[in-house]
Amino acid sequence: MARKVVTTVYCDACAKKGLEVKATEVLSIMADEYDMCLEHAEKFRDQLRAALAPSGDVALTA
């Protein structure tokens, strides 16, 4: 019989809140990889950008 195994990847940040939200993005920091929904990926990207931006570039704190 033909058999197909489907794996669903959930957002790590949503999983911490007990939610099962499908992950569509991957956040990589060195060897660490986090699966994220788009909302969380954007949130963490913005936080990293704000933390690492040159001091003259403060317009990213939304």
Ligand SMILES: [Zn+2]
């Ligand atoms: Zn999420």
